Amino acid sequence: MSSSPLSGIKVLELAQIMAGPTCGMMLADLGADVIKIEKLPHGDDSRVYTGASTKALPAPFVMLNRNKRGMAINLKLSAGQEIMQRMARSSDVFLENYRKGTMDKLGLSWDTLSELNPRLIYCSISGYGRTGPYADKGGFDLIAQAFAGLLSVTGEKNGQPVKPGNSVADINSGVLAVVGVLAALLHRANSGKGQYVETSLIESSLQQMYWFAAMYFQTGQSMGASGSAHPLAAPYQAFRTQDSWLVLGGANQANWERIADMLGHSEWKSDPRFATNAARKLHEDELAEAISAELQKDTTECWITRFDAAGIPAGPVHNVAEALNHPQTRARDMVIDVEHPVAGKGNALALPIKFSETPAVVKHPAPLLGENTREILREFGYQDGDITDLLRQGVVGDPQSLAV
Structure with a gap:
């Protein structure tokens, strides 16, 4: 097997909870040696995100920190800062997601580390970015989504603001940080120079608003929530069937006409309310009511079988278990087996990118707090007595030292 895409790249991840660790996990899955630096005495805050679990090492932490080596440092002490500076001198990427000014106080700013290592790529994820009137504010996924308008376009029509179920800002900012780091690595390969790479929770949330922003720029009007419906096309939403729910995609005229024929209402194609996409959007509630009346005559499974045969985009509304255990999900190897010395055997989501020559591999589980501290310090020139x-x-x- 060929080496991984990022073999030989050393990343220092001074990040916690979700945004930064998402970036670090993806870089680690791509083969980088990611060293997760955690604060003392308790480490990454997500180590206590147990939910209903009684495991000593909670699932959220295990999910986002596989393939990383772990180190615990007290960065409030000058000796801890000196360790980080020494490590940065021979590393490729420094990743952090702390509030503006924190790295300066710790002697780990871009200005300081880039002077020590001009080839260093310094990636920063913040709440609002490092410039602007909100630059000093801390970042939280929910707040960023609200800022960017996501809550205003999620939920039912004329309903209260609703947060998308997943952590859009955190996850997308981590993915964007990966893109930035990879681009900076390519630039460095050509120029020999490192650079500062930055993204934020509000920018990663604003990016999710492409369609809504386009319509605002065109019309000057803010679109609101529309349930599961598409903001620009109809029918393109969830419908109740006899036993559950399905989603139906009539986003273009050809698919709409197939839907009308399949449901036994060819007259809909010439109905002035439904003949064009613009008309369907104007009469979206009437259209949804008419389609729902037909779909409730049979089960989701039966309808999807018929829609598939007719080439009409449709699918079931899965819960989490159904999505993760579906044969297509498993065929794409999106669920992988992991085994942790504390958390035990379990599963995790795989890297959603496939490579023909350099496939991603999970080499080891999420680290215990400070699990690799000794070996990492040795690699950076510290003697056993010093350690x-x-x-x-x-x-x-x-x-051992952190055991209670």
Whole structure:
């Protein structure tokens, strides 16, 4: 097997919870040596996101921190900052997602580290970006989504603001950070120079508003929520059937006409209310009511079989378990087996990118707090006696020193 795409790239991940760790996980899945730096004494805040779980190491942390090596450092101490600076001198990427000014206080700013290592790529994820009137504010997924208008276009018509179920801002900012890091690595390969790469939760949320922004720029009007319906095309939404729900995609005229024929209402194609997409959007509620009346005469499974045979885009509305266990999901290897010494055996979502020559591999599970502290310090030139002193002084931690 060929080496991974990012083999030989060393990443220092000084990030926690979701946005930064998403970026770090994807870089690690692509083969980078990602060293997760966690604060003392408790580490990444997501280590306590247990939900209903009683596992010592919670599923959210395990999900986002596989393929990383773990190190615990007290960065409030000058000795801890010196360790980070030494590591940055010979690393390729420095990733952080803290509030503006935090890295400056710790002696780990872009200006400081780039002077130590001109080839370093410094990737920063923040709440609002490092410039502008909100630059000093902290970032939270829900707040960023609300800022960007996502809550105003999610939910039912004329309903209260609704948050999308997933962490759009956190996840997308992590993905955008990966894109930025990869582009910067390519630039460095050609120029020999590192650079500062930045994205934020509000920018990653605003990016999700392409259609809504386009219509605002064209009309000057803000579109609102429309349930599961598409903001620009109809019918393109969820409908109740005899036993559950399905989604139906009539986003273009050809598919709409197939839907009308399939449902036994060819006259809809010439009905002035439904003949064109513009007319269907104007009469969207009437259209949805007419389609729902037909779909409730049979089950979701029966309708999808018929829609598939007619070449009409349709699908079931899965819950999480149904989506993760569907044969198509499994055929795409999107669910992988993992085994952790504390959390035990389980599953995780795989990297959603496939490579013919350099496939992603999960080499090891999420680290215990400080699991690899000793070996990493040795790699950066620290002698065993020095490491013992650092552990005794509380500058760094490992599982033994942090055991209660």
